[in-house]
Amino acid sequence: MKISLNWVKEYAAIKVPQDELIAKIGAQLGEIEEIVELSDKYKGIVLAKVVTCEKHPNADKLSICTIDDGGKTKGVKRNGDGLIEIVCGAPNVRAGLLVAWLPPGTVVPVTYDKDPFTLEAREIRGKISNGMLASASELAISEDHSGILELNPHDGKPGDDFANAYFLNDTVVDVENKMFTHRPDCFGILGVAREIAGIQHLPFKSPDWYLDSPKLSASKTLPLDVRVEDTKLVPRFMAVAMNVSNQKNGAIWMQTYLSRVGIRPISPIVDITNYVMHLTGQPLHAYDYDKVKALSNTTPTLIARQAKQGEKLALLNGKMMEFDAPTILIAADEAAVGVGGVMGGADTEVDENTTSIIIEAASFDMYNIRRTSMKYGLFTDAVTRFNKGQSPEQTDRALAFAVRLIEQLAQGKVASKICDKYHKNHKHDSQRVTVTADFINERLGTHLSVKEITQLLENVEFKVVSAPADKKKFHVQVPFWRTDIEIPEDIVEEVGRLYGYQHVPLELPKRVVVPAERDPLLEAKSKVRSILAAAGANEALTYSFIHGNLMEKVGQNPDNAFRLTNALSPDLQYFRMSLVPSLLDKIHMNIKAGYDKFALFEMNPVHNKDMLQDDSLPLEEQRLSFVFAADDKVASKEYAGASYYQARKYLIEILNAFGIEPIFQPAIEREPKYEIGKAAIAPFDVDRASYVRTADGTLLGELGEFKASVRKNLKLPAFTSGFELDIGRVAEIQSTRSYQPLSRFPKVEQDISLKVPDTINYQELASFIVDNLETPINSTFALAPIDIYQPEGAEYRHVTFRLSLASYERTLKAEEVNGLLDSVATAAKDKLGAERL
Numbered sequence: 001m002k003i004s005l006n007w008v009k010e011y012a013a014i015k016v017p018q019d020e021l022i023a024k025i026g027a028q029l030g031e032i033e034e035i036v037e038l039s040d041k042y043k044g045i046v047l048a049k050v051v052t053c054e055k056h057p058n059a060d061k062l063s064i065c066t067i068d069d070g071g072k073t074k075g076v077k078r079n080g081d082g083l084i085e086i087v088c089g090a091p092n093v094r095a096g097l098l099v100a101w102l103p104p105g106t107v108v109p110v111t112y113d114k115d116p117f118t119l120e121a122r123e124i125r126g127k128i129s130n131g132m133l134a135s136a137s138e139l140a141i142s143e144d145h146s147g148i149l150e151l152n153p154h155d156g157k158p159g160d161d162f163a164n165a166y167f168l169n170d171t172v173v174d175v176e177n178k179m180f181t182h183r184p185d186c187f188g189i190l191g192v193a194r195e196i197a198g199i200q201h202l203p204f205k206s207p208d209w210y211l212d213s214p215k216l217s218a219s220k221t222l223p224l225d226v227r228v229e230d231t232k233l234v235p236r237f238m239a240v241a242m243n244v245s246n247q248k249n250g251a252i253w254m255q256t257y258l259s260r261v262g263i264r265p266i267s268p269i270v271d272i273t274n275y276v277m278h279l280t281g282q283p284l285h286a287y288d289y290d291k292v293k294a295l296s297n298t299t300p301t302l303i304a305r306q307a308k309q310g311e312k313l314a315l316l317n318g319k320m321m322e323f324d325a326p327t328i329l330i331a332a333d334e335a336a337v338g339v340g341g342v343m344g345g346a347d348t349e350v351d352e353n354t355t356s357i358i359i360e361a362a363s364f365d366m367y368n369i370r371r372t373s374m375k376y377g378l379f380t381d382a383v384t385r386f387n388k389g390q391s392p393e394q395t396d397r398a399l400a401f402a403v404r405l406i407e408q409l410a411q412g413k414v415a416s417k418i419c420d421k422y423h424k425n426h427k428h429d430s431q432r433v434t435v436t437a438d439f440i441n442e443r444l445g446t447h448l449s450v451k452e453i454t455q456l457l458e459n460v461e462f463k464v465v466s467a468p469a470d471k472k473k474f475h476v477q478v479p480f481w482r483t484d485i486e487i488p489e490d491i492v493e494e495v496g497r498l499y500g501y502q503h504v505p506l507e508l509p510k511r512v513v514v515p516a517e518r519d520p521l522l523e524a525k526s527k528v529r530s531i532l533a534a535a536g537a538n539e540a541l542t543y544s545f546i547h548g549n550l551m552e553k554v555g556q557n558p559d560n561a562f563r564l565t566n567a568l569s570p571d572l573q574y575f576r577m578s579l580v581p582s583l584l585d586k587i588h589m590n591i592k593a594g595y596d597k598f599a600l601f602e603m604n605p606v607h608n609k610d611m612l613q614d615d616s617l618p619l620e621e622q623r624l625s626f627v628f629a630a631d632d633k634v635a636s637k638e639y640a641g642a643s644y645y646q647a648r649k650y651l652i653e654i655l656n657a658f659g660i661e662p663i664f665q666p667a668i669e670r671e672p673k674y675e676i677g678k679a680a681i682a683p684f685d686v687d688r689a690s691y692v693r694t695a696d697g698t699l700l701g702e703l704g705e706f707k708a709s710v711r712k713n714l715k716l717p718a719f720t721s722g723f724e725l726d727i728g729r730v731a732e733i734q735s736t737r738s739y740q741p742l743s744r745f746p747k748v749e750q751d752i753s754l755k756v757p758d759t760i761n762y763q764e765l766a767s768f769i770v771d772n773l774e775t776p777i778n779s780t781f782a783l784a785p786i787d788i789y790q791p792e793g794a795e796y797r798h799v800t801f802r803l804s805l806a807s808y809e810r811t812l813k814a815e816e817v818n819g820l821l822d823s824v825a826t827a828a829k830d831k832l833g834a835e836r837l
Contacts, residue, residue: 001030001177002261003192006170007279012193012204018171021196028199028497029192030179038260039169041113041140044106045162046073047151050097050133051083058125062089065133070159073103076130077121087129092147098155099148100139100162103131109140141255142265151252166256177384184388185481188281198460198498206461210280214400216240216418222289222300222356224416229305231423233328234340236363236392237304238399241289241416242406244269247352251409263381268410269350269357272402274381281481282361282390282398283382285330287337289356291348295332302360302419303331304340311336314346315378327372328364341369341386342378356415359406361399363392367566393480396420431478434467435488443492445505450474456498457491521622524658524731525603528624531657535650537599537626542582544604545572553713554581555682560609560675562618575607575618577679579625580724584683584706587629588715597630597638599650603727608676621676624701624730626650627722635719644688644705645785647721651692651703654725659735660700664690664763667704680724683710690763692725698733701725743780747806750817751786752825753837758790758797760832765799772827773820779807798837 005014005021014021026032048067056062066083078084086101093099102108104121111117121130132138137145156165163169185191190210197204222241228234246268254275255265263274273284293300307323313336314320323329328340338344341364350357370387373379406412437450448456454464454474463477478485485491496504529539545567548558551574561574576582583600590598605620613619628646630639639646648664655662667689672678681689681702689704703723706716756765766783775781782804790797805817828834 001175001180001187001192003173003175003189004170004257004260005173006167007189007257007261008193008196010193011190011207012197013200013202014196015200015202021200022171022173024199024500025173025175025196027502028500029195030175030186032173033176034174036172036174038172039163041107041109042163042168045100045102045109045134045139047156047158047160047162047165048084048099048101048133049158050093050095050099051081053088053093053095056087056125056127058127061091062087062125063093064088064127065093065095067099067101067133068158069101069103070157072159075105076103077128084130085128086131086133087124087127088133088148090133090135090148092150093133097148098151098153098158100134100151101131102134102138106131108132108134108138110138112140136252136255136265141252141259142250144265149252150249155252166253168256168260170260172260181388182484184281184385184390184483186281187385187388188277189279191281191481194460198456199500201456201459201498203459204461209401209404210394210397212397214396216400216403217414218417219413219415220417221415224289224358224419225299225301226419226421227301227303228421228423229303230328231421233306233326233365233368234304234362234421235365236395236420236422237302238361238395238421239302239358239419240399240403240414241300241356241358242403242412243356243415244354244406244413245411247350247354247410254409267350267352269354269406272405272409273359276398276402276405277381277385280394280398280401281385282394283341283385284398284402285338285344285360285382286350287344287348287358287360288350288354289358290354292332292337292358295334295337295347297333300358301333302337302358303333304362304421305329305331307336313337313339315339316344316346316349318346321376323376326368327375328368330360339372339376339378340364342372342383343380357406357412359399359402361395361402363390363395366390370566389483391480391483392422430480431482431485433476433478433485433488433491434473435476435491436472436474438472439488440492440495443489444496444499445507446496446499446503448495448499453495456495460494460498462494520731520734521728524727524734525624527657528601528603528654528727531654532599532601532626532650535599535653537601537650540583540586540600540602541604542579542586542602543572544576546574546576546582546585547571548573550581550585551577554584554710555707556581556679557675560679562607562609577608577676578606578683578724579604579623580627580680580683580722583625583627583722584710584714584716584720587627587717587720591629591631591717596634597628599626599628601626606676608679610674610676621726622728624654624725624727625722626724627720629717629720631717632719635717639719641788642688642705643719643721644703646719647703647723651723651725655692655700655730657737658730659737660694660730660733662700663693663695663767664703665693666690666761666763667702683707692723694733698729699726700729740780743806743808745807745809745811747804748812748814748817749802749804750814750821751800751802752821753787753798753800754825754828755796755798755835755837756828757833758795760834762788762799765828765832765834766801768828768832769801769824772824773803774823775805775820776807776812776816778809779805779812781805 048069050065052066054064065086107116119131133148135145136142136149180186194204224241226239228237250268250271258265265271269286277283306325307327307329309324312322329336330338330340337348366387366389373383461479465475467473551558579602603624607618611619667686684704685707692700701724705721784802786800786802825836
């Protein structure tokens with residue numbers, strides 16, 4: 001955002017030296033990228049009057065002019081009448097003109113920033129020319145080089161300094177746009193002037209035309225109508241038709257203001273729309289009325305609607321582009337005439353033959369404008385402002401001000417009704433924020449009184465009203481242009497910035513030196529990383545957002561996930577409900593890259609519409625997800641049995657490290673009640689999966705192999721399994737594991753094979769054996785599965801366990817262990833109908 005300090009001075013007083021002001025702008029308003037001093041660029045240029053103009057005797061296209069500079073310029077040759085001779089080739093030069101004269105020794109402004117060209121008195125076809133009469137192009141005001149710049153006689157008299165006459169003794173401060181991202185009002189000189197007054201602790205008052213809702217006189221000379229088809233994307237749309245007479249001679253003062261802030265002057269109408277935009281931050285657009293009429297069926301109509309698929313439009317930048325929904329197009333009945341909030345169409349462009357225009361002022365959805373700009377690569381001054389969220393309340397004010405300027409500078413006249421489509425659901429209600437001085441001072445470390453806070457805020461046109469019910473509180477009425485102020489913390493930031501952060505006491509906050517308690521969740525995550533890394537697993541970090549297609553591929557319903565309204569990418573539409581889909585999505589690419597077996601894990605939060613806090617904000621649930629995969633060749637050679645048990649090994653290792661003995665419940669026995677539970681189990685094959693619980697029934701997560709449809713959709717190898725744990729809950733219920741030394745006596749290992757009905761699952765049988773195993777006093781044991789076999793079609797299965805038993809007092813004999821297993825087998829036969837093999 002380029003800021004002309006002379007332009008600012010038209011609306012705000014500057015009471016501090018310029019160096020101090022620039023320092024304040026950098027510290028309290030925005031980071032400064034560049035400072036340009038214009039006075040050097042126009043040094044020495046003066047106003048002069050052409051007294052005589054005659055044909056050059058030796059050139060058909062040159063003229064010999066004498067000019068009057070009021071005798072102000074020193075060191076230049078004059079004739080007997082005190083006039084200066086100039087050779088000029090401009091076709092419009094003639095006696096009586098007030099012009100800009102560049103005496104010998106001055107630099108041509110257009111060359112100043114590149115390769116400075118200094119003029120000198122030189123002979124042209126036998127005649128000495130003392131400098132030159134400049135065109136607008138040579139003065140770096142516009143690109144018009146068709147003739148010399150004809151100045152308004154009311155702008156000055158011969159001998160006046162050109163820079164003084166047009167306020168070009170100016171400093172332009174370029175502030176980094178990102179500093180104003182949340183401040184749509186600061187994309188206009190008016191908003192910047194208000195802030196500059198505020199940081200000087202000076203009161204500011206906006207012009208009456210900006211504060212008050214205007215009343216424009218309407219007419220019925222030219223019929224006009226507007227229509228808005230999507231009020232969500234276009235909250236307010238205004239237009240008015242005008243007849244204009246002057247489409248050639250723009251106001252030079254306006255052109256100088258535009259050029260110094262980087263906007264190219266084009267024509268009186270376009271210049272006025274750009275001037276109002278840079279002043280207020282509200283973009284406007286002008287259409288040729290007759291061209292719009294030719295594209296309308298009956299009454300010339302502007303329609304704000306979404307683009308149709310493949311709809312084409314030739315733009316002002318010379319490109320033909322194809323659009324689709326939800327891009328906003330402005331259209332007549334027959335065809336589109338512009339991209340809403342971005343750029344106008346070439347077919348309705350205002351040109352020098354235009355006699356009637358339509359001025360449009362509108363408010364657009366900021367997110368839609370940004371998406372359109374990024375998708376089609378269209379970056380304009382209008383986009384820069386609209387994607388910051390301009391207030392719809394200023395639309396009518398900016399339009400009315402533009403109409404007055406057109407009436408004054410282009411001999412315009414309102415010729416239609418004032419069309420204003422302002423949807424009631426989007427009308428801006430002035431925000432009121434309640435706060436206390438203590439709330440502000442506690443956060444800033446200051447001791448400001450209510451009176452001082454009030455003065456700071458009212459300097460920039462907030463209204464502060466005391467709260468009758470509580471004398472400590474006061475209400476801050478937010479002006480319509482401050483769409484960024486919503487909560488008390490915003491008021492704190494505003495007060496701190498206006499007061500000056502350099503005034504905040506440089507005191508470190510008091511704190512105790514007792515070390516902070518360790519976060520159980522962070523500790524748990526660190527422990528998990530160590531365990532899995534030691535086991536050869538690799539940690540992945542994927543996006544917290546995923547595409548709806550991925551959810552559908554794993555059987556999850558995207559309707560139950562939070563959808564982003566302004567996604568970073570079309571592939572990142574939803575908050576994920578579990579981590580497993582993100583990891584499964586990475587398996588095929590790794591297999592394809594040549595990794596034939598690997599384990600991946602990730603720890604991150606998930607979100608679901610079931611999980612809401614009291615304030616209706618999403619609640620985060622911390623999860624650990626793990627997958628193991630091996631391609632078919634490796635799996636057949638290195639792994640026996642189901643992949644379920646491969647993931648189970650990792651899971652048991654993790655939970656044992658937290659002092660948790662897991663219980664595995666077949667997934668087919670439980671139907672989740674909530675959508676978060678359905679989303680978690682959705683990728684798993686319930687016939688080959690289980691829920692992970694504690695002994696007291698606390699649910700920790702899901703473990704298993706994945707559905708055939710999931711494997712097909714994501715191209716997973718058959719030997720793929722995984723689990724997902726609520727790592728936050730694991731951290732809460734973990735217990736301290738005591739150290740248990742190894743026995744110095746050898747352990748004894750014995751296997752037991754049982755034939756059990758297939759209605760008894762592995763977990764039930766394993767728990768039964770542990771509960772009925774009467775081990776010797778002061779001993780330790782471990783029970784591990786060796787084999788599970790079920791003949792096809794059989795109603796029974798064979799399960800083999802290996803018992804490892806060691807005493808801390810003596811060496812056990814095999815007969816003792818056999819006796820323990822015999823008693824277990826007898827109990828299993830009586831209670832479970834099991835047969836020992």
